[in-house]
Amino acid sequence: MNPQQMSGLEIMQAMCAGTLPAPSMSETIPMLTEKVELGEVHFKVKADQRHLNPLGGVxxxxxxxxxxxxxxxxxxxxxxxxxxxxxxxxxxxxCRPIPQNKELIAIGTIINISKNLGISEGQIVDEDGKLYAHATATCMIIRA
Structure with missing residues (x-):
């Protein structure tokens, strides 16, 4: 199916299934879509030597x-x-330094969606649920 005719959920699910390619950003910042539901997405992420600051941390x-x-x-x-x-x-x-070469989980969930704005939150956690970073975001919805 043509991605221009697919909903955002369908596109994300196709990327998760591997039937559509992942965005090129996932080559720079390793992000693998693991789970997609309406209003919630999970990525596996891992920082490596390409993501270090001058002090050697992520x-x-x-x-x-x-x-x-x-x-x-x-x-x-x-x-x-x-x-x-x-x-x-x-x-x-x-909340704490992102470790290098450790697989983490990034979770995004919708807080509110309206005609013009989407508000969501995200967190990066480890397998035990330890929180490394948290964010809230506001997105403008673009209707052509």
């Missing part, structure tokens, strides 16, 4: 990018075919 931009992606995709999962979105506000809180 750069905060890694968490910010992952959280921007997962919150945006939660909004996208709510949109009809042909409707786009763009982040207009992202508020990120770093």
């Amino acid at each position: 750069h905060g931009g890694f968490a910010a990018t992952v959280l921007d992606s997962v919150t945006g995709c939660a909004v996208f999962s709510m949109l009809e075919a042909g409707i786009g979105y763009g982040t207009i506000d992202l508020n990120v809180k770093m």
Whole structure:
């Protein structure tokens, strides 16, 4: 099916199933879509040597990018075919350093969706539920 005729949920589910390619950003910041439901998405993420700051720790931009992606995709999962979105506000809180070479889970969930705005939240956690970073995002819904 043509992605332009698919809803956001259908596109995200096709990426999760591997029938549509992942966005190229997932090559820069390793993000693998693991679960997609209406208003909720889960990514497996892992920072590596490409994501380090001058001190040798994982750069905060890694968490910010992952959280921007997962919150945006939660909004996208709510949109009809042909409707786009763009982040207009992202508020990120770093709770502890992101470890290098450890698989983490990024979860995005919808808080509210209206005609013009989608509000969502995201978190990066480990397998035990330990919180590494949290974000809220507001996305503008773009109707062509």
